[in-house]
Amino acid sequence: RTLLLVQGLRASINGTEILKGIDLTVKSGEIHAIMGLNGSGKSTLAKVLAGHSAYEITGGSVRFEDKDLLELAPEDRARAGLFLAFQYPIEIPGVANTQFLRLAYNTIQAQRGKEELDPLEFDDFVRKKMKLLDMNPDFLDRSVNEGFSGGEKKRNEILQMALLEPKLSILDEMDSGLDIDALKTVANGVNQITNKDNATILVTHYQRLLDYVVPDFVHIMQSGSIVMTGGKELALELETRGYDWITANKRPVA
Ligand code: ADP
């Protein structure tokens, strides 16, 4: 079942075209990796899909299930089941993480017409999820992202993703700055969460995350286009041959 259908997507910021015709189809049950050098437009694609207001859409279309995604406000995209973990998550001093997570969870539940959880019920629910993800429940009581290490921030995003049960998650540079333990936790979380009814897009500069989360498809971005698409072996090929090899071997996407 096709969850996301991106066709000829073009987007600009401050009059500069960054995305130059992106085609991407994501079906339920799939994990896609988007790789590419710094500045190739990976984060721009993620932000445009999330509905970031700084970007102007100058061409193409995006369908998310039966909806025209580009017509939806960011909060409606989240309600429809899109989740974007940001590269640099915000800090909210003075708000306990558990309150923040419960608010996020209940907002989505209410929008979906489902039951909200009171603090005790939520505590039970969140602890079960954390156990599943092999996470330490200590940081429920800390302020949102305040004083969190890079690894803790990423773990927290994965926890949010597990709680919100999105249909499509886009994780931008989830692996940047993580030590191997944090990387494994994050990867384990993605593996636990991904099932036949949802899908994940992993945006990553490096191959190493893909040792732990095996993608069904790897797409290489360059200068705002997807210049190559392959299976999981493409990431390994990239690792050994480098991005210069891509430039020399651009080939049409199958
Ligand atoms: P990636 O995530 O692959 O590193 P980005 O999507 O962050 O790439 O950036 C893609 C390109 O967009 C870069 O060349 C960057 O310089 C450019 N860019 C990003 N933000 C702006 C902006 N506000 N104005 C002009 N160009 C920008």
Ligand code: MG
């Ligand atoms: Mg970048």
Ligand code: MG
């Ligand atoms: Mg980026």
